[in-house]
Amino acid sequence: MSYSTQSAAYRTAAWVLEHEADAATLADGRSLQLTDQTVSGVLRGVPVVDRTKTLLILAADDSIVRVSLVRPGVTVERLDALGDGQSANIDLQSVAFTVVATTSRPAAEACYLAQSTYDLAREASKAYELTREQVKTREQFGAPLVKLPAVASNLARMRVLLTQIDAAVSMLEYEGEPARDAAEIGLIYRVARATASNAGTELARLAHQLHGAKGIREDYALHQYTRRIWESRDLLVPAAENLAALGRHALGSGEDKVWAETTPARA
Structure with missing residues (x-):
């Protein structure tokens, strides 16, 4: 995959997507509560497909954190959709995360x-x-x-x-x-x-x-x-x-x- 930029921030984000996005979805997590080790909150209308196993969250500090959707504390509520793809509400309750990149x-x-x-x-x-x-x-x-x-x-x-x-x-x-x-x-x-x-x-x-x-x-x-x-x-x-x-x-x-x-x- 090629991206039209010399920016280190863009290259970092591109690397994350190339290595993580195959079975992942990305969500805006500025409304979530992050501590040093866990994340809590509800994300609504997150695009998902059957193979989605990982959630990548753009946190308020512009870091990208990874959360497994199959671990305790994660509830995925699939929403019915006709013609507009699939989405879900994801409830995170003190779920451990991993920082995978810091970018803009x-x-x-x-x-x-x-x-x-x-x-x-x-x-x-x-x-x-x-x-x-x-x-x-x-x-x-x-x-x-x-x-x-x-x-x-x-x-x-x-x-x-x-x-x-x-x-x-x-x-x-x-x-x-x-x-x-x-x-x-x-x-x-x-x-x-x-x-x-x-x-x-x-x-x-x-x-x-x-x-x-x-x-x-x-x-x-x-x-x-x-x-x-x-x-x-x-x-x-x-x-x-x-x-x-x-x-x-x-x-x-x-x-x-x-x-x-x-x-x-x-x-």
Whole structure:
């Protein structure tokens, strides 16, 4: 994984995410009570998936602490969700934690925006490939579904959306100019996340539309892919909040400055 920064704080946060985020979720823990050894409090609406075993908390002192979700003192209350991924309320009662990094909050949040954008891109690609196979192999009126103009058009639209998501990922992988400061890097990550989120949301909708009623009676692989798209879209910084932050920045800075900040000059 590549992050466009020379900042030590960003590199630290990136390391944490690369080594911890596979089965972890990140939460804002400024409302929690931390002592030298334990953490207490309730976190609401934390994004989780079935494989989530670890909670990474951005503490009020900007450290990142790790808490196991399977140890005594931790209660995870799963919340029902339809279409917007999975979330949970997590109650921590004097639970021991481990400090895994000390970094700046903007750096950690930006790196998590990057991580969630990579995750969304991976699941979007799977959803597209599964949908393409579905419309190529399933027949109606004696011909594959893809022969119907409306189906072919929607599949092509999905491919365009996947290209937009790939473009968002390329923003994260471009090394950029060393002179870029943390604020500009964070803005680039927000734009990448917003681009991927918008495209991923529509791609997921079209995937389900092209699958028709498949998956109503039993779980289907597409459900797993689209749930993870919606989860990645709203991890830590919800998509709506991310777009609002970009809008405020554009109003304050102007279109030209935003363009210059988010479009690296290429040789």
